[in-house]
Amino acid sequence: MTSMREEHDALGDMALPDALDYGIQTARARDNFPVSGKTIADIPGFVRSIAQIKKAAALANSRIGVLAIETARAIVQAADEVIAAPKAEAFPVDIYHGGGGTSANMNLNEVIGIRANQILTGRKGGDAVHPNTHVNMGQSTNDVIPAAMKITVYGALNDLEQETVAFIDMLAAKEVEFSGVVKLGRTCLQDALPITLGQQFSGYREGLERQITELNRVREMCLSLPLAATAVGTEFGTFPGYKPAVYEELSRITGTAFVPEVNFFDGLQNADVWMSISSVLKGLGLLLNKLAADLRLMSSGPRAGLAEIELPSVQPGSSIMPGKVNPVIPEMVMQVYFRVLGNDAAVSRACEGELDLNVWESLILNAISESICLLVRVLPLFAEKCIRGIRANSERCESNARESLAMSTVVATLFDYQLASKVAHLAAAEGKTVEKVIVDLGIMTEERAKICLDPAVLTAPEKFNALFSQKIG
Incomplete structure (x- = not known):
């Protein structure tokens, strides 16, 4: 026979199997919100x-003498067990739950x-x-959950930064490798002046390096927490000395110097920090999407497309056409961006809030966390399964550049635009190169x-300036 225990909350009594690690309020949340199948335990680092x-709260309350030492020690031991190895089954609260995160907070309060x-x-x-009197002492869901969100995302952004740096290093290596590959530049998907493939990759690299700066900027925003604000920002429910003590303990536990928000009312009411973070994730995803889309175009063909580069073949591309190989890794990257873009839209709406608390934090955390996780996972796949193995079709690239009508720009630079226009029209009409028409x-x-x-010569100022400075007769 299953051993049972009786639990009580403000709504009444409930008999629970004694084997459960959580209590009555978690059980109610489990039954109320079975919507997504994704729980708070599925958000990396959140629990x-x-x-x-x-x-940190137990240690702080013990230090200031409002929580018995034995009770604090038991809470600390229980919390340490969760920190070391949280059991997913102990945290069944769906990430989509109402109440501004109360169910998530109570889930932890009950388990501990x-x-x-x-x-x-x-x-x-x-x-x-x-769970309320002792584990939740000096706290409210309203300060615990947004504080935990920032702690979680602070660590996740660090992981994302490391993966982005590694990806940038891969691009930098290809930039050097392709420095001598001259190809046709393209604007409006039409022929333009020549560049090197290395120069093109330098643009991809530089854009992502800028995102490192942005990641650092928004990551620093996560260091300011609303912890100790309690329910509405007044700190009611805390005891003298709690706030400095809880931040000292939290910083020691996490190894990170977290500090109180300058204004707790702002910290509880306004969620614009999450819009900033989501925007940076969107920006990073956008640049990866641009790179992936460009690789698809440049590798198109291989016989009837641009065929300037060849991507690594990682799997057959068709169930009916033998020999077809698709750019599946870039296509995966682009889908990740689409999802990040959708998450950003959700975060934007969820950050609107009202009055003294933003209650949509569960959705915000889910969207931000998913975007970070997708980017963290896609970056090394993109690097290893695509970028590393890209090969340049140097002959095709140079041939396209030489045959482009955009080479008439040389005539415009050395003589005048009208003559250059005449040369370009003759080259197009007669199917000749600009060089042949000039001769x-x-x-x-x-x-x-x-x-x-x-x-x-046209790919570097030091080359064409030295040449074109000579008088042409």
Whole structure:
């Protein structure tokens, strides 16, 4: 026969199997919000962050003499067990739950309180350690959850930064590798002046390096917490000395110097920090999407497309067309961006809030966390399964550059635009290169035209300035 225990809350009594690690309020939340199948335990680091706060609060309350030492020790031990290895089944609250995160906070309060009771009394039931009175002492859901969100995201952004740096290093290596590959530039998807493939990759690299600065900026925002604000920002429910003590303990536990928000009312009411974070994630995803889309275009073909580069073949591309290979890794990257973009839209709405508390924090955390997780996972896949193995079709690239009508820009630079326009029209009408038309019209000698219309010369100021500074006769 299953051993049961009786629990009580403001709505009444409930019999729970004694094997459960959580209590009555968690059980109600489990039954009320079975909507997504994704629980608070599925958000990497979130349960751990709340447990760190509970541990810090117990130590702080013990230090200032309002929580018995034995009770604090039991809470700390229980919190340490959660921090070390949270059991997913103990945290069944769906991430989509109402109440501004109350169910998530109470889930931790109950799990830690029940375990602390067991440590002190040998049984899970009883009020030796009460989830509200003792575990939640000096706290409110309204300050615990946004504080835990920031602690969680602070760590996650660090992981994202490391993966982004590694990806940038891969791009930098390809930039060097492709420094001598001259190709046609394209604007409005039409032929433009030549560049090197290395220069093109330098643009991808530089854009992502800028995102590192942005990641650092928003990560610093996560260091200011509303912890000790309690319900509405007045700090009511805390005891003298609690606030400095809880921040000292939390910083020691996490190894990170977290500090109180300058204004707790702002910290509870306004969620614009999450819009800033989501915007940076969107910006990073946007640049990855641009790179992925460009790789698809440049590798298109391979016989009837641009075919400037060749992407690594990682799997067959068709169930009906033998030999077809698709750019599946870039296509995966682009889908990740679409999801990040959708998450950003959700965060924007959820950050609107009202009055003295933003109650949509569960959605905000879920969206931000998912975007970070997707980016953290996609970056090394993109690097190893695509970027590392890209090969340049140097001959195709150079041929496209030489045959482009955009080479008539050389004539416009050395002579005038009208003459250049005439050259371009003749080249198009007669199916000739600009170089051939220039020679045929006697504008330049064959030797001079070959030098001046070398696509490589046009890719670097030091090359074309030295050449074009000479008087052309």
